[in-house]
Structure formats: C-alpha cells, structure tokens
Amino acid sequence: MRVAFLGLGIMGRPMAANLVKAGHELSVWNRTPGKDVEGARSAASPAEAAAGAEVAWMCVSDTKAVESVLFGQQGVEQSLTQGMLLVDSSTISPSATRKFGERVRAKGVDYVDAPMTGSKAAAESGTLIFMVGGEEAAIEKLKPLFAAMGKLFFRMGDTGKGQAAKLAMNLQIALIYEGFAEALTLATKLGVNAETLLPVVQASMVHSGVVEYKAPFVLKRDFTPNFPLRLMHKDIQLALEAAKEVRAKLPGLETVEEIYEMATEDGHGNLDYAATLTLLEKWAGVEVKGASA
Numbered sequence: 001m002r003v004a005f006l007g008l009g010i011m012g013r014p015m016a017a018n019l020v021k022a023g024h025e026l027s028v029w030n031r032t033p034g035k036d037v038e039g040a041r042s043a044a045s046p047a048e049a050a051a052g053a054e055v056a057w058m059c060v061s062d063t064k065a066v067e068s069v070l071f072g073q074q075g076v077e078q079s080l081t082q083g084m085l086l087v088d089s090s091t092i093s094p095s096a097t098r099k100f101g102e103r104v105r106a107k108g109v110d111y112v113d114a115p116m117t118g119s120k121a122a123a124e125s126g127t128l129i130f131m132v133g134g135e136e137a138a139i140e141k142l143k144p145l146f147a148a149m150g151k152l153f154f155r156m157g158d159t160g161k162g163q164a165a166k167l168a169m170n171l172q173i174a175l176i177y178e179g180f181a182e183a184l185t186l187a188t189k190l191g192v193n194a195e196t197l198l199p200v201v202q203a204s205m206v207h208s209g210v211v212e213y214k215a216p217f218v219l220k221r222d223f224t225p226n227f228p229l230r231l232m233h234k235d236i237q238l239a240l241e242a243a244k245e246v247r248a249k250l251p252g253l254e255t256v257e258e259i260y261e262m263a264t265e266d267g268h269g270n271l272d273y274a275a276t277l278t279l280l281e282k283w284a285g286v287e288v289k290g291a292s293a
C-alpha cells in the first residue's frame, strides 16, 4: 500500500521502518527535519507526504499536534481524496478524535484511531497491540499494516473508542504502579525490604504484569525512560478531562495526577514514570533498595 507516515518519534520511526520492511511504499514526514527512514521518501510537509497516498498514519505527541498535522498550514487535509484512510496512533482526546473524524468524513475519508500499548522495543520488533476505533470496512483494509507493526489489534467500536480504551488502560497502569510504589515505601519504612516483599507479591493475587515489568528496574533504581513520566502524565490528564466531559469522578486518578505534577516540578518529566516512587521516598524519608542497588 502507499502510506504516508507522519511523526518519527520514539514510536513512529520504528513503526514506519516496519512498514517499509513489509514491502509498503512509504513517504514520511517529521516536524523537525533530519529524521528519516531507510527506504522511505522524506517529504517537506504533511500535505506533500499524503499526496497520492492510500493511507496517512499519524504518531505525534498530543491532541494539538494531531490537529496541526491534519488541519494546519500544509496539513494532510489539503491532500485528502475520496476513499483515503486516516489513522492516528497518538494517544489523544477521544472527543477531539470524534470531531476530527467528522471533519474528514465530509470529504469521503474514513478516520480510524489506533493508539497502541507496548514499549519502544515492541515498536521495533513489530509486536505492538492496537486498540482501534472506526468503521469495520476501513479497519479490514488496514489489516496488512496492523500486521506489519503489531501482533494484535482489538476493535473497540466506532471512531474515538480506541482512544477511550487506551485511556482506560493507562489509568490502570498508573494506579497499579502507584499502589506498588506506596507498598514498597511503607514496607521499607516498617523494616521489610523490597526484595523480601517481592516474592510474596508475585506468589499472591496481588501479582500483575505492571509489577513484574517494573520491579527489576525499581530494584536497580534504573529510572531511564521506557515510558516517560511526561507522557503518562499527559494520558492521566486526558483521562481526567474525558471523565469530566462525561461527568465521571475518578478520585484515585486525581490524587495520582497531583503526584505526577509534583514529580514534574522536581524535574523528573523525562525519566520513566516509575520515578514517581522517589517522591514517596522523599516524603517518608526512606529509600527503597534491592540488594544489588
């Protein structure tokens, strides 16, 4: 397929590279020039990248970035043609997604939101999991592209529902990790160290994928970003905004959001979100350690 890929950040670049590897014809664009993908044509603007493409696939930071790629000067909108498909793998607002979808549908273009779960490593190995919102017929046409970049995709409903599912997923990750971090802080303060507690966590119903993934990093005090705190903070804020729009109250997430805000003030925005632990440690006057740290 002829695909325009817009946004070559940590996730977007390896995703575009996997599309090239699978034999698709790629044109790519990134806001800051200088990033390219081997085997793909680099374009000077989103409109230029999307000209003649069957699919334009976005992976940029936030709602504003998607809006500007689509509708800004030299945006994708200028190159839209009847039957083209727009796909967004950024994590952004579900209600804004619906509005963007309506605007392009007026031109005969289907809009599919396809945020993903999985780290940089999953983007590189083509094993992402997509949560997808959009018309079934459009999603069917995109199957070869999902297969090139991911291992699974789930249709959540119509346009916007992929984003809704993604926010619900990251809400859980943020709260589960916060529970783990608070447990480690309290246990340490009461004299039980992290390595003694961990096997009990893993053997009991408390165990979770989040804890399994994060524990080794925490024990080594390795807070290099796998998923940067600033992006998890963005997703927490998106979830709270979406909740407000539909009049849902999320008191746990509201409190966790304050912790992310303070962690950002402490200069931890570019560390992994696991670094929220350091705030709890500061307040308790302890440091959670593994034997090897």
Ligand code: NA7
Binding pocket: 007, 008, 009, 010, 011, 012, 030, 031, 032, 059, 060, 061, 062, 064, 065, 066, 068, 069, 089, 090, 091, 092, 231
């Ligand atoms: P990164 O590595 O921070 O990359 C962000 C990308 O978004 C990068 O290509 C940016 O271009 C681009 N960007 C940011 N703002 C804009 C605007 N205003 N216009 C156009 N392009 C922009 O993020 P990830 O790849 O880890 O994540 C991407 C999304 O997936 C995000 O929503 C995550 O939550 C999930 P730059 O190179 O800075 O010019």
